[in-house]
Amino acid sequence: MAGQIRTIMRGGSRWYVDPETAxxxxxxxxxxxxxxxxFLTHWAARMAAETAVNSLxxxxxxxxxxPEGAIDYVRHSHLRYTKIRARIGSDAHDLFERMLRLEEIGRVHPDLEPYRLGFAEFLTAVRPEPVHLEDIAWSDTHGYAGSFDALLRVWLDEDGKPTPDRSGTPHLLMVDWKTSKSTYPDVALQLAAYARADRIVFPDGTSEPMPEIDGAAVLHITPEQWAFKPxxxxxxxxxVFLTLRRVFEWDRTISKTVIGRAIAKSVRRLVTGTERRAG
Structure with a gap:
């Protein structure tokens, strides 16, 4: 694999493309x-209702x-919220990476300052060693790829608690940052997929085998608090992730091939009794 991996959006999904083999x-x-x-349906409906009431x-x-513009304004409430949260999350991820790389961090936007403070606390309390940051996990075995947040070496004691003085046993952990209101179980599917990929692909397109991963964790960080969870x-x-991979293949490819063209069909339109009486 040589050359920079590029991504494309197709059918609402992100695809990772090997520039050499396509x-x-x-x-x-x-x-x-x-x-x-x-639950997303109910959440979106509530967002629309709150917008209608609060911005009456x-x-x-x-x-x-x-009138149509007003309808669109209300029904797109959840999309506006998601877009704002995605921007904050993206900016926070960028900030975390720069802090782990020991870059000089000057003043940040007020919206990001609570995240900067929380992440600084995390670095002091856990003192992780960054091994890989924002690289691509690539699986030829199962046909998927994805950019992971961090592969960190963390020292843990016998109870699995971090030892910031690094006196515990080192563990190589696949880690994800979450800035949403809660952490959700599907982060396990995400981290399992990254950890079991065949290789890590770097920005210049070179790669190396995925090392043996000892475990995974999520750093859930909000403006109010942070928690590091196994x-x-x-x-x-x-x-379960591999099952979803098969469902994805069904949804995007196989389902479009299962129903063929009609081998027999009507040659005239049925005239109903109502239509005859109307004539």
């Missing part, structure tokens, strides 16, 4: 999106001149 694999998060999430006068003003990435969890 092989493209779906992204880990796109595969995990196959997991049913019925604004919605009414818009509706007077543009995450299961065993065979059972990875098996």
């Amino acid at each position: 092989v493209k694999y779906p992204g880990v998060t796109s595969i995990i999106s196959m997991l049913p999430k019925p 006068s604004a919605v009414a003003t818009i509706a007077e001149r543009d 995450v299961r990435i065993d065979e059972e969890v990875f098996g």
Whole structure:
């Protein structure tokens, strides 16, 4: 594999493309999106309702001149919220990487300052050693790829607690940063996929085998607090991810091939009794 890996969006999913072979694999998060999430429907409906109630006068003003615009403003409430949260999350991820690389961090945007303080506390309390940051996990065996946040070496005592003086036993952990309101179980699927990839691909396109991973963890960090939590990435969890990989293949490819063209069909349109009487 040589040359920089590029990504493309197709059918609402992210694909990673090998520039040399043109092989493209779906992204880990796109595969995990196959997991049913019925609660999102209720969440989106609540966001729309809250917007309508909390911005009643604004919605009414818009509706007077543009009823369709007012409808769009209310029904797209969840998309606006998601876009804002995605921007903050992306900026926070960038900040965390620069801090781990010991770059000089000057003043940051007020929205990011709580995250900077929390991450600084995490670095002091855990004192991890960065091994790989924001590189690509690539699996030819199972046909997927994805950019992971961090591969960290963390020293733990017999109870699994960090020893910031590095007196404990070193563990190589696949780690994900989460800046959402909560941590959700599907982070285990994400980390299991990264940890069990065949290789790590670097920005210049070179790669090396994925090292043996001792475990995984998620750093859940919000403006108010942070928590470093272990995450299961065993065979059972990875098996669920591989099932979703097959569902993704069904959704994107196989399902489009299972129904063929009609081999027999009507040659005239049925005229109903109502239509005859109307004539």
